[in-house]
Amino acid sequence: GAxxxxxxxxxxxxxxxxxxxxxxxxxxxxxxxxxxxxLGQGLEFLIYFQGNSAPDKSGLPSDRFSAERTGxxxxxxxxxxxxxxxxxxYLCASSLETGSTEAFFGQGTRLTVV
Amino acid sequence: GENVEQHPxxxxxxxxxxxxxxxxxxxxxxxxxxxxxQELGKGPQLIIDIRSNVxxxxxQRIAVTLNKTAKHFSLHxxxxxxxxxxxYFCAAPLYSxxxxxxLTFGKGTHLIIQP
Numbered sequence: 001g002a003x004x005x006x007x008x009x010x011x012x013x014x015x016x017x018x019x020x021x022x023x024x025x026x027x028x029x030x031x032x033x034x035x036x037x038x039l040g041q042g043l044e045f046l047i048y049f050q051g052n053s054a055p056d057k058s059g060l061p062s063d064r065f066s067a068e069r070t071g072x073x074x075x076x077x078x079x080x081x082x083x084x085x086x087x088x089x090y091l092c093a094s095s096l097e098t099g100s101t102e103a104f105f106g107q108g109t110r111l112t113v114v
Numbered sequence: 115g116e117n118v119e120q121h122p123x124x125x126x127x128x129x130x131x132x133x134x135x136x137x138x139x140x141x142x143x144x145x146x147x148x149x150x151x152q153e154l155g156k157g158p159q160l161i162i163d164i165r166s167n168v169x170x171x172x173x174q175r176i177a178v179t180l181n182k183t184a185k186h187f188s189l190h191x192x193x194x195x196x197x198x199x200x201x202y203f204c205a206a207p208l209y210s211x212x213x214x215x216x217l218t219f220g221k222g223t224h225l226i227i228q229p
Contacts, residue, residue, distance in 0.1 A: 004157070033216050042120075042221040043158070045208055050215070059216070091157055102148070103217065105157030 004106035006092050012112045013082055021077040021109045025094030032075050033093040033103060034067060043091065049075060082113045116141045116206045120220025128228050133194055135223045137204035138186045147187045148217070149178060150203045158203060162189070191225075199227045 005024040013019050025032050034046040046059045049069040060066070064082075069075040079086055089110050093103040117140040127133045139147075145166040150158035164171045164178045164187065171178050175194075180187040191198055201224050205217040 031215065035219075042203060043205075043217075043219040045216045045218060048216045056215075093157075102160050102163070105150075105159065107155070107157045 004092055004094050004104050006090075006106035006109050008109060009107065010110045010112075012114060015084060015113055016081055018078065018080045019082055019111065021079075021090050021092075021111070023075045023077070023092030023094075023106060025073065025075070025092070026104055027073075028096070029094035029104075030072065030097050031095045031101075031103075032069060033095075034075070034077050035091045035093065036061075037089045037091055037108070039088070046077070079111075082111075084113050087111055087113045115208050116144055116218045118204060118206050118218050118220045120204050120223060122223060123221065124224045124226070126226040126228055127194055129194055129196060131194055133189075133191045133198070133225055135189045135202055135204070135225070136186060137188070137206075137220050138184075139206045140185070141206070142182070142185060144206045146207055147178070147180060148205050149176075149189050150205065150219075152201045152203065152222075154200075161202075194225075194227050196227050196229065199225060201225070 007022045032049040035043040037043050047067050051072050052069050064080045067077045089108040091108045093105045095101045095103045120137045148163035149161050151161045152158040162173050162176050162178050164180050175192050177190045201222045203222050204220045208216045208218045
């Protein structure tokens, strides 16, 4: 595709429900990143994938968060038993490869837990 | 891991004047420093980056300078225009020496261009 695509763009969910956020990276990009941006804050690194593998999951805030990537392309970030503090914009980025190369961001998914 | 501090949090300048945003980092082995611009409702967009083997890089009205000794880097925007109004983030690699990947970001600077 032309850029990184995330869906949905907005999601309102009730506390305790599970949500799944989707990221479609730029075609051919092997590296994929998830970040979280809380209101008025900077970006918090969550996890990255090199191909389908996620070497470091220590950035995930709790065991309610998980992510997977299949076929080296689409990734999903799943939040189980959502809490109000999970409300934020979840941003996905991709780059041609890992390392110090340009990361292209999607427009984000705004998650609101009520 | 790396720690990045950014200031000011808000910067208001007159249209046509220059704007400077500064960041410091903690890991002397960090070697890549991008700057992102984020407009309302959009994802961050890379506007310029610099690697540790150079001290300055320019692209039209924007420039970035890097002082490795002091471990700080700055974004300079000259002849500011209304479309420069946005939130700007500096970043550095989360970890040096390979292995894990990703960026750590400053908390952002809200740049306001006054007409």
